[in-house]
Amino acid sequence: MASDSLSVFSWVTLVCFVVVIVLCIRPISLPLRVPVGKKTWHVALDLATAPVLGVLFLLATNSIGGQVVADGFLGSPDSIQPFSVVILVFALAYICISIDVTGFFEFVAFQVALRGGTNGKRLFLYLFLLSTVMTIFTSNDVVVLTVTPIVCYLTEETKTKRTAYLLSTFIACNIASMALYIGNPTNIVVAQAYEINFIQYSAWMLLPTAVSLIIAYIMCWFVLLPDIPTELPSPPPNAAQRYRIRRKWGAAIGCTVLLVCLIALMVVPIFAHVPVWELTLPFAVVMIVKDVILDVWVDRQSKGQTIEGAALEMAQRGPNGSSGQGLIAYIPGDQSREDVQIFEVPPSNFHTTNHTSHTEHAPAESIQDRRGAPILEEFPPDECRRSVASKPSSLSSEDSDSPSSRILPTVMMITRRLPWKLVPFSFGMFMLCEALSANGWVALLAKVMARTSVGGHMLPIVFFTGVITTLACNIMNNLPMAILFARVFEHPEFEATAQSVIGGGDVAATATTVDALRRGGMFALIVGSNLGANLTFIGSLAGLMWADLLRKRDVVISQTNFLKKCVLITPVVLVGTLAVLIAEFVVQRYYV
Template sequence: MTGVFQYAAFWISKRGGGGGQSVFLSFFLLSSVMSGLTSNDVVVLTMTPFLVYYSHAVDLITPVAFLMAEIQTANIASMALYIGNLTNVVACQAYKISFLEYSAWMLLPCFASIAACYVMLRINFRHEKYIPKVLKSPDIDPRSCLVDPIGAVFGLSVLACSLACLIGTSFAHVSVWIVTGPFALLTLARDIWYDSQGKFKGPQAASLVPQENQIKVNNPGSSGSVNSMEQGLPDTAVTIHEKQNGDNSPSLASSVSSSSKIQDGNVIEIPTTTVTTTSPSSFKRFSITFERKFPLLHAIAIRMPWAILPFTFCMFIMVEGLSDLGWIAIFANWATKLVPNYIAATYAIGFVSVLLCNIFNNVPMTILVARILQHPNFVNSPVATPEVVKGCLFTLIVGSNLGACTTLISSLAGLMWDSVLRNKNSEVGFWNFFKWNMGVMPVVIFVALSVVVIELK
């Protein structure tokens, strides 16, 4: 909400010097760093609309190369840190893995995967229509994107301190929420203070959109035009009901009466419509009041992925149902057949996790597979050596992150990415998403799993 990511994106685009390949690499690295330090959801919600606007501003034939690089790096780089993806948290909580131990194992597979991804992207999008040799630089000052410069510095400082504390407290095995909670409250307090000062004016969306994407409405009899992106929503809903033929009952929201006008000696009945505003519901009134008093908090709240809560809750119920029916025990017995040694365990669990992402989605898949690997039928099996168990755990994390880059339904990030594109009148499509990912991700997955095998030696 401070505009810091938009600032970074425009700054990088101008620093690219107009070279298409250098700009592509810059955006690739930016989305990787953003996802690694924050989460894949932040990249999807921030970079996706920017890339759509940017592609129009520089007259790019198709932004598919930049968009695919963004979603792939968002999911790959989210392996780097504990906090990068919800699936990381689920797996680490199940096995009591600390923040530092997690990073010690996952940083190398993450870096190797990012490098492999870049190579494969350049091979798949080698045609100049995807990554032109020359791109014109958008005529926008990056500093104009900073809605709240002080807030940007404050937020980045809090993030840095939070990560430092997570690393420092890993030795004491302190729960992650205990470490991150105070920093979240500090940021919340700052946002409340910022709203109380009446400083938040909203993100400067119009300045980020090229001229051809700004819809202008000309009103007859008035000069100038109105930018549709700058229009506010009405505080109350206005409903107009037309009087139905044969219906003499008055409408609750409006009424239709007649007035007379003499034209050419004839009396003409002219219906007139009276418009009244419907009273908003209590929740609507609360939402309007909250938005007026705390516009920044309201803007943050509506961008939160609230759908993940009931979705995850339902998946927990599904997993518990499978457990009560005895399926977890059966799956655990099957899993012992796939892991005769740590090498087989690494590749088998990794590729199975990727496949299951496309059936269950990556969050419930992680919950399900973690329960299977912790079942007594698997844990007490002779094949469950420490190397095999570690291989299964870390390749489960690899599969849950990289499996999100196969189909749109394999992760919540993919669904949000598609939703953002549709809202911007841009669409990649299910088949194209799968096709472009299949040209990149099999190699990336194999590289990541191979690095885990090397680490286990």
């Protein structure tokens, strides 16, 4: 199809894309009654199924062909390769979860909270710094699922206002995720589209991230100051036991592997062009081997306590104390209790409901019978029941009593927590963006973005891209937005339109300017895809998880209240970050 024309298929593709986005943000469950028996099948239309069904619909209506599907899976060597993005995310996810199940992240977070003592303002600073540092070396999702439960627990036990702490840590992690290549899947998508390696990415984004964090802290301080308590009660006496390192050797090995992985990502690109996923995957394999060895050999040598107990303990905490990477612990949504199982992993988009006898979770007593009393003794009975009820499948008998779970409890638990729904979601969105490109929409957007340079200037295109992508996150979520706009900036129409806007007879100078404009737009896109999460819950997958996590803890922070606070903070941070980005281009002597 001509890139400058729109047809009926173009509009069908656009409508399909919009419907898929809505279903991903607001998943629904369709009941299917079976004529025989008393069971009802429920089909989930959510992150895992909606993009795939959207692609199948476009294929059925001849809106796209098989080549579009292939491009959405394989990509091209000199551009985005969807399969490599997914492999990279899963490799990093396994490394982070493997460290997490040792209790290391929770231990660090709790120790930092303890250092805040009874001074509420000092604790505010420490938690902000904790979220920043943890996000830089892991990801924003790890912080959301690690720090948030600890803040909820401590403030609940001490009867302290929690709004300021929750908002500041969430805002900090979504800003700090800009710093490194691995901080957010959107960073990976954009960097891969423009072939930016780990070192190049960090060289450009570390300074804007540092400045934006300083601005964010100042703004959070003034906006949230009324919600920051002056004095805090001491934490409950059993808190230290609750947040301990359960496996010190595993934590030490895991942190070492993660550190070496980060060093390799920084050093290797200097000497050789090696895809990032090829660098990261071996470290994930090392972690798998480590977990297998600890499961099969080390834990068999210990008496009376195995890692399965630690795994069961993590499962019992559920959203109250689990952490992870991306969609690791659970997929957020507005599902009812009857639909909870739809969102569990491993992915299964069908489940049955028995109308005469419906059981949502295994009772705590049955867990105690299977594994003995020591694990449950560490937690109050009410807390255990609340955790078990909120995460039923983690404690199902088929999971904990299966041969694989008995032999390799750690590996199997980590595998179940991997973001499996991110696979169909990512590939489906890549294919849908390819469909938008094949039907003329990406070309149209590319022309619009090129014209925002206003004669080839860096300043307007960077600010326009940063603002529009930040807002777009809150309409379509940041991952689909990043995929779409990355396609826009690498589309041939962007270069052609930019050249016509710039004009002039010096072909080499024009080409250099166009390349600079594309680079400026790409980095502004990274800024928007991260900061966009700090306006509404739907701005990112981390935001959806955060809101769902608070809901399960009966913590009330409404979308309206969240927006009222963040709308005073995020625009200032966005302008400051984009200004630093522009300054970097000025120093590099790009035409602004």
